[in-house]
Amino acid sequence: MTDATATAAPATDTRRAGRFLYLAGVVVLCAWVIVPIYFLLVNTLSSPDTVNSFPKPFIPDFDLGSLAFFAKFAGMLTALKNSVIVAGMTMILSILIGAPAGYALSRFDFAGKELFRLLILLTRAFPLPLLALPLAVFFIRTGLDDTTFGLALVHTTLALPFAVLITFSLFSGIPIELEEAAWTLGCTRVTAFTKVVLPLILPGITASAIFAFVISWNEVFAAAVLTIENRTLTAFLLQNLDTSPLHLKFAGGFILVVPALIFIFAVRKYLFAMWGIANR
């Protein structure tokens, strides 16, 4: 009995220390993400005077002036519309092209399959600035420059590797026997896909689509280089905020960050799942 208590005491100490480290880690990580966003929020909802003053209040004075300014800012709504259109097209294109590739990778054996998987990843190793000039020239020649479709094509190439790899792991998670069972129960390859595979992967596909949307939404370099009139929100803000006062920079940043945050938050479960962490 005495032995048990003697050995139990240090064990509790170790456990307490471990728990402390764990909590400290959680706090630091949360602060890492939340503090910048918090400042962004506070400054966005403050009046220009408060933004430039010091020290700053922790609770914003809910001055919607900066945001109201953006709502009325010329070209703002068009840029927002362009962003949504480009991101929407990117989303659709990358799923339409990426999902069949993911299906093929998971279900069929073909020569060069491993090489193909490697090449998909290698497309991400190519720096976009290197491609920007030839791409711009090519777009001007084909008349794709300064169009939302042209930009969506570029964003699709950026989002495609993720779409292929995410859908590949989604399809691989579905036993082939489910499809085979459907075939023996009266399905063709197509109906087996729509009746069995699709319902099972739809949530994952949605997540993958939203991920593609966010990639396009956040992309600024190609958008800035390839568009002039039809700027997306990122390119538009980058161009205009450079010379804007501080409170408008905060508000602009806020407008960019919030939708991306909301989208990622909505699909977080699936983004974890594709890295094999979550419990689906």
Next chain:
Amino acid sequence: MAEIQIKNVAKTFGSYTALHDINLTIADQEFMVLLGASGCGKTTLLRIVAGLETATTGEVWIGGRRVDHLAPKDRGIAMVFQNYAVFPHLTVFENIGFGLRMQKLPNDQVKRRVERVATLMHIEQLLKRYSGELSGGQRQRVAVARALAMEPDVILMDEPLSNLDALLRMEMRAELKGVLAESKTTAIYVTHDQVEAMSMADRISVMHQGKIVQAATPIEVYRNPAAEFVAGFIGNPPMNFLRAEPAGEGKWKVAGQVLDGPSTGKGPLQFAIRPEDIDPADQGLTAIAKVVEPLGAHLLVTCEVDGTLFRAVLDSDLQVKPGDKLTLAPQPDRVRWFDPQSTLAVA
């Protein structure tokens, strides 16, 4: 009427030959078991009949119709998979009714047929559940019910009981046999479990290295194995083999004893006898007991005869200790002979 004919079916994967020229006819309403160790080609053959795999050469006929060029859905078959393949996004009801919905049957008819097979498989209380809420045995029942609901000509089963625990497997074995006999469908059942094969089959096809070694009734396969492989594979413990040297016309010398045997053949043969067909006697093979295992009903004695391992199932009242010298007489009508060259049985 759904007789299955497999004609000259062969299957190669690259340079590997999975099936060599298989010929097999399965009668209408027959329960055929494909039995063999893993990798013998039994599942490949089943999948070729199902249409999930294409044969490299050969033909498959079901009910007098050539089907090897048809999709699985047009062959009049239903299949039960080893891992059940119950659709996780549908309820048990919709799983069982899946094939009927694909046939666009009216709702009331779907309901009637689903409820009938659910009652048959004792899962009528589970119809509203999802696959994730079922145990392995219940999923197995759903998979069988889904196949039966199709009212197929042919039902194909790929090791359907191998994922169940031993007790459940024994229970399902008897139940499945009864249900299938009732449904009057032709069945092909793949298994590596010889007890399952013996107890369920009308006929067993023993497969080995991509060939059917013997296709016969369970008793025939057990009593008269067509090849050494069958003799060594079926039965627990399997048959005993001893070398037999020719000793005159129709006489063979086995472990120092001269026995009557086939009058054909010049070279040595393999003498074979089942462990339970051996009795202690005054005259016979001299055996030294090595291991004695009392199994309750019997005594399994592993001994050495002529330098070869030899098993005998003896009466449990017999007093035998390791090291004892026994005289064992094989029952003459149960002795079988194999040609060591061709490994086939010699009459």
